[in-house]
Amino acid sequence: MQNASSELAVVRVRHPLKLRLLRVSRVQPVTPHLLRIVLGGEDLADFVSASFDDHVKVLFPAPGQDRPTMPTLGPAGFVYADEAARPVMRDFTPRRFDPAARELELEFALHEAGPASDWARQAQVGHYLGIGGPRGSRVVAAGFAWHLLIGDDTALPAIARRLQELPATARAIAVLEVEDPGARIDFVTAAALQTHWCYRTGADPSADPPLLRAVRELQWPLDGDAGYAWAAGESGAIRAVRQHLLSERGIDKSRLHAAGYWKRGAQGAHEPLDD
Ligand SMILES: Cc1cc2nc3c(=O)[nH]c(=O)nc-3n(C[C@H](O)[C@H](O)[C@H](O)COP(=O)(O)OP(=O)(O)OC[C@H]3O[C@@H](n4cnc5c(N)ncnc54)[C@H](O)[C@@H]3O)c2cc1C
Structure with missing residues (x-):
């Protein structure tokens, strides 16, 4: 049986690095701005994703290729036979994995x-993608008194997965920034959930990001010691959200994880913002 402190732990788990070549088995629009790609393949036999904010490196085929050039694995990670053929790679969240069907949703x-x-946008059944990882997971206990989940479209897969995994005893507050009301998604959760949506459409581009304003406006009946806050999205916005949570809301650094999932004007940026 776990004691109270282990119930409120964040545990890091390492996984052996693996590369997998997968095939698109379904393409499902979730909203006009969010597309679910279901991937299948025998390579998924031993796939493990232990936490909602895991990520896989997705390897994309170059234009004209039907599948990505897959590296091999060396002691220091990916090894490329031909540096010039190094595929484009980006980070994505394993939204759902079904081990029986060997299906992974991104x-x-x-x-x-x-x-x-x-x-x-152009993906079709039968197209190929490569994935590497996840290499490791940060497993955040579900036993915190509240879970504050903050993010933009790129964080929706992680937030939806977290909400789906939380038990009925959990209390969750989600603050979400998307393009417009048509980009909202429905969450499936047993937890007591309060959602606050905000939109980029109609927002003043010279003002603070809508997500930061929504977090500032949040009523705060939350006890600073008992919960866990998680934030991901555009790097500049999340950096400001993190600063607000630390300095204005008194959240302890050990109870907060923030990450830039993309950066305006930069390609393939991933900026963990914890210090
Ligand atoms: C740990 C982690 C998990 C992630 N999980 C997901 C996920 O599950 N789903 C998901 O969609 N994304 C996710 N992302 C974000 C995704 O990796 C980035 O958005 C990535 O930059 C997209 O690559 P791209 O090739 O489309 O654009 P890039 O070539 O990287 O960028 C091209 C241009 O587009 C801009 N840009 C990039 N992303 C966005 C965006 N979302 N909105 C507006 N402009 C953008 C860049 O600033 C740049 O100017 C995750 C990122 C991390 C670090």
Whole structure:
């Protein structure tokens, strides 16, 4: 039986690094801005994803290729026979894994242009993708008194997965920024959930990001010691959200994880913001 302190732990788990070549088995629009890609293949036989904010490196085929050039694994990670053929790689969240069906779901937030978003838009059954990892997981206990989940479209897969995994005893508050009301998704959860949606459409581009404003406006009946806050999305916005949570809301650094999942003007950016 766990004691009270282990119930409130964040445990790091390492997984052996593996590369897998997978095939698209379904393409399902979730909203006009979010596309679910279901991947299958025998390579998924020993796939493990222990935490809602795990990520896999997705390896994309180059234009004209039907499958990505897969590296091999060396002691220091991926090894490429031909550096020039190094595939484009981006990070994505394992939204759902079904070990019996050997199916892995990824959800792509569609944006103006980028190799990952462009690939997803044209994806069809039978297309190939590579994945590497997850290499490790941060398993955040479900026993915290409250779970504050903050993010934009790129964090929706992690937040939806977390909410789906929380027990009925949990209390969750989700603050979410998307393009417009048509980009909202329904969450499936047993937890007591309060959602706060905010939108980029109609927002003043010279003002603070809608997500930061929504977090600032949040009524705060939360006891600072007892909960866990998690935030991911555009790096600049999340950095400001994190600073607000630490300095204005008194959240302890050990009870907060924040990450830049993308960065305005940069390609394939991943910025863990914890210090
Ligand atoms: C741990 C982790 C997990 C992630 N999980 C997911 C996930 O499950 N689903 C998901 O959709 N994304 C997820 N992301 C974010 C995703 O990796 C980035 O959005 C990535 O940059 C998309 O690659 P791209 O090739 O489409 O664009 P890039 O080539 O990386 O970027 C091209 C241009 O598009 C901009 N851009 C990138 N992403 C966005 C965006 N979402 N909205 C607006 N502009 C953008 C960049 O600033 C750049 O100017 C995750 C990131 C991390 C670090």
